[in-house]
Amino acid sequence: MKTLLKGAQVFANKGKGQFVKKDLLIDGDKLSVSSPDEQNSCLYDGLFDFRDKFIIPGFVDVHVHLREPGFFYKETIKTGTLAGAHGGYTTVCPMPNVKPAPSDFANLKVQLDIIDRDAIIKVIPYGTITREGDGRSELADMKGTAPYVIGFSDDGRGVQTGELMEEAMKLAKSLDKPIVAHCEDESLLEGGYIHRGQYCSLHGHKGISSESEWVQVARDVELAAKTGCKYHVCHISTKETVDIIRQAKKSGVDVSCETGPHYLILTDMDIKEEGRFKMNPPLRSMEDREALIEGIKDGTIDMIATDHAPHFKEEKTKGLEKSAFGIVGLETAFALLNTHLVNKGIIKIEDLITLMSVNPRKRFGLDGPLSMTEDENLCDITVLDLGREWTVNSENFMTKGRATPFDGWTLIGKPVATFVDGRLKFLEL
Numbered sequence: 157m158k159t160l161l162k163g164a165q166v167f168a169n170k171g172k173g174q175f176v177k178k179d180l181l182i183d184g185d186k187l188s189v190s191s192p193d194e195q196n197s198c199l200y201d202g203l204f205d206f207r208d209k210f211i212i213p214g215f216v217d218v219h220v221h222l223r224e225p226g227f228f229y230k231e232t233i234k235t236g237t238l239a240g241a242h243g244g245y246t247t248v249c250p251m252p253n254v255k256p257a258p259s260d261f262a263n264l265k266v267q268l269d270i271i272d273r274d275a276i277i278k279v280i281p282y283g284t285i286t287r288e289g290d291g292r293s294e295l296a297d298m299k300g301t302a303p304y305v306i307g308f309s310d311d312g313r314g315v316q317t318g319e320l321m322e323e324a325m326k327l328a329k330s331l332d333k334p335i336v337a338h339c340e341d342e343s344l345l346e347g348g349y350i351h352r353g354q355y356c357s358l359h360g361h362k363g364i365s366s367e368s369e370w371v372q373v374a375r376d377v378e379l380a381a382k383t384g385c386k387y388h389v390c391h392i393s394t395k396e397t398v399d400i401i402r403q404a405k406k407s408g409v410d411v412s413c414e415t416g417p418h419y420l421i422l423t424d425m426d427i428k429e430e431g432r433f434k435m436n437p438p439l440r441s442m443e444d445r446e447a448l449i450e451g452i453k454d455g456t457i458d459m460i461a462t463d464h465a466p467h468f469k470e471e472k473t474k475g476l477e478k479s480a481f482g483i484v485g486l487e488t489a490f491a492l493l494n495t496h497l498v499n500k501g502i503i504k505i506e507d508l509i510t511l512m513s514v515n516p517r518k519r520f521g522l523d524g525p526l527s528m529t530e531d532e533n534l535c536d537i538t539v540l541d542l543g544r545e546w547t548v549n550s551e552n553f554m555t556k557g558r559a560t561p562f563d564g565w566t567l568i569g570k571p572v573a574t575f576v577d578g579r580l581k582f583l584e585l
C-alpha cells in the first residue's frame with residue numbers, strides 16, 4: 157500500500173528543527189522522501205494534497221490518564237486514544253492509577269489486553285512504583301512489569317519517604333527504566349486544593365503550597381545523583397522546581413521534566429469557582445508561569461505533556477473544593493501552545509514540535525520518527541494546519557471528559573490528520 161503526501165512543508169531535524177518543502181511517500185508502515193522520478197513511475201493507492209500544511213513527527217504524550225481498567229465511566233482506552241488521534245498524538249503513555257493497579261504482570265496484562273483490543277494509536281503504559289500505587293506501600297513487582305512499560309510512576313501520589321524512593325531508584329536503574337515522579341509531600345498539603353497564593357486568599361480557599369512540590373524534587377535529584385537512576389519529574393509547576401532541575405542538570409544528574417500547557421498559559425488569577433479550573437498541581441502564580449516559560453526557552457524543561465485527566469461530569473461540577481483534580485488536554489494542547497506561545501513570539505514552531513514530539517521520543521527511547529527526512533522511518537506522523545481558526549467546544553470532544561478551563565477559547569492551528577504506522581487514524585481537511 158503506497159500513499160503519496162504532496163506539497164507540504166515537512167519537519168527536518170538537522171541539529172535544530174526546520175521545515176523544508178518535500179513530497180513524502182508512505183510505503184506500508186515506512187515513510188521516506190519521494191523523488192520526482194519515483195512519482196512518475198509509481199502507482200499509488202492514495203494521494204493527499206497537503207499544500208499549505210505542515211507534516212511533523214507525531215506528538216508523544218508521556219503523561220495521560222486513560223482510566224481503564226477500573227474507571228471506564230471516566231474514559232476508556234478507545235475514547236482516550238481517539239482523543240489523542242484528534243489532537244495529533246501518535247503515542248500516549250497512560251499513568252497507572254487504574255484498578256487493578258499495574259503493580260505486577262498479571263494486573264498489567266488486564267490493561268495490555270484492552271490496549272491490544274481497543275487502542276487507536278500507540279499506547280505504552282507505566283507500571284507502579286509501589287504495590288498500591290500510593291507512594292507508601294512496599295515496592296511493586298517492577299521486575300515483572302519492566303519489559304512492557306515505559307517506566308515506573310505512582311502518579312497522583314508522591315513517594316513519601318526518601319528511603320522508599322532510593323530503593324525504587326536502585327531497582328529501576330538495574331532494570332534500565334526511568335522513575336517518573338509526581339512530586340508532592342503530603343505532610344505539607346493541609347487540605348489545600350488550589351495554589352496558596354493571591355486568588356486563594358482573596359476568596360477564602362485552602363491553598364497548596366509550592367513547597368509541597370519542590371521539596372520532593374530537591375530530595376529526588378539528590379537520590380538520582382546517588383543511585384544513577386534515570387529520573388523524570390511530572391507536571392512541574394513552580395519556579396523553585398525549575399531552578400532545582402536547572403542546577404541538577406548542570407551538575408550532570410540524569411534528570412528531565414515536563415510541564416503542562418495550562419501552567420504555561422494560565423495563572424491562579426484566571427481561576428473561576430468551577431471544577432474545570434482544578435487540577436493537581438494547581439495553577440500557580442504569574443512568577444511561576446514566567447519561570448516555566450524561561451525553563452522552556454533555556455532547555456531546563458524538556459517536554460510538554462498534557463496530564464489529560466478525564467473525570468465523570470458529576471465529579472467535576474462540585475466547585476473548587478469538592479470537585480476531583482484533573483482536566484482534559486489531548487484535543488487542545490497543540491492549538492493552545494501554538495496560539496499562546498508560538499504566535500506570540502515566545503518560542504518558534506520548530507521548538508514546539510521538539511517539545512511535543514522529538515524530545516519525549518528521545519528521552520524515553522520510543523519508536524517513531526524524529527524527522528521527516530530520514531530514510532525508512534516508522535510512519536507516525538501528524539499533519540498540521542497552522543492557519544486554521546477554531547473555537548474549543550468540549551461537547552465535541554472525543555474524550556469522555558468535558559472539564560477544561562479553555563472551553564469557548566478561539567485558537568489558531570489544528571492537527572488535521574494523524575497516521576500511525578502508515579495508517580490514517582484521523583482526517584479533518
Ligand code: DOR
Pocket residue numbers: 221253311312313338434435436437463465466481482483
Ligand atoms: O489533576 C490531576 N489528576 N493530577 C494528578 O496528579 C492525577 C490526576 C488524575 O488521575 O485525575
